[in-house]
Amino acid sequence: MIPANQIRQWVNGVGAVAVTALILSGAAPGLAEEGESESVSVSAPMVKGTLPVDDPNAAIWSTAKPAKFPMSPQVHWPNRILETTVKDVSVRALHDGTQVAVLLEYADPTEDPDDAAAIEFMVGDKKAHFAHGQPMSQVEGGPVNIWFWKNKDKKGVDMNAMGFGTLKVQTHQDVKATGAFSNGTWKVVFTRPLATEHADEDTQLVPGGFINIAFAVWDGRKDGSGDLVEKGSQKAVSSWWYFRAEAPPDYSGYYYAAFAAALALGFQFVLIRKLKKGQAA
Structure with a gap:
């Protein structure tokens, strides 16, 4: 016995x-969320169905957790300003296994034709600086991939740079963008395939992996003399943060x-x- x-x-x-x-x-509840920090990374969950590629106000955006990042004046290039309109930007993202959609949301008192926003990624394995991939002390230069949108153009533009003064528009265009302004807030959606045929120019978004991401915003209003308050290098920028397209669930x-x-x-x-x-x- x-x-x-x-x-x-x-x-x-x-x-x-x-x-x-x-x-x-x-499988233990709560463990996946522990230790996450929305202040340093954007997480794009995988969704079924159609992405809100042209609807910044779609209800499905609420299923993506927002990540807020501080913005400050660009100070690495001589043409700079000391104060910017946008102080921070809230970012959400979604993907469907084929395309990714990134939503930027930020406060701007007025809607202007030259209001603009951009997302920047590193390309390849080189550690580029967030200032257009400019070679810096202890930081190797470019290349970087920039997704740009301007209100009056009503479209997204796919660009590259490898330092100050090297910004150029790609001959092929994979990026789409649309914006909506309401009650002093801009919502801008950028959309692109996760992978493209131009790995030397486009960042490749592999689900499950982390990549660097940065943001830029321009307030396109004019001052009393008729000059743009923010233009070119005179803008609000962020440093590098992280972006991750979530991998399909593994049960x-x-x-x-x-x-x-x-x-x-x-x-x-x-x-x-x-x-x-x-x-x-």
Whole structure:
């Protein structure tokens, strides 16, 4: 006959093994969210159905967590300003396994024809500076891929740069963009295929991997003399942050956890039966 206290110890031990299996598989609730920081990265969940490529106000955007990033005046190029209109930008993103859509949202008191926004990515493995890939101390130069939108043009523009003064429009155009202004707020959607045929010019967005991302915004209003308040290098910019298109969900961990739990329950059942037989004898 096996002592009852020893049986209980075995049962508790098996239960602990099952819980450990759940944790290691990622099935334990809340673990995936722990440690995430929306202040340093943009996460684009994968969705089914049609992406809101031309609708900045689509309800589906609420399924993507917003990430807010500080903006400041560009100070690396001589043509600069000391104060910018936009102080921060909120970013959401979605992808469907083929295309990605990125939504920028920011406050701007007035809608102007020259209001503009841009997203920037590194291209390849070189660590470029966020200032157009300009070579800097301890930072290798470019290239960078820039997605640009201006209100009066009503379209997205695919660009490249490898330092100040090298900005150029690509001969092929893969980026689309549209903006909507309401109640002092701009919402601008950029859309592009995750992968393109121009890896030397376009950043390639591989689901599950992290890449660098930066933002720029121009307030296109004019001052009292009729000059644009912000133009060219006179703009609000961010430093490099991170972007990740989420990989398709992997449920294999849940299967392993379910198997471990079933095994543990089966073991408990056998032990209890042996205990009852021993007590009956």
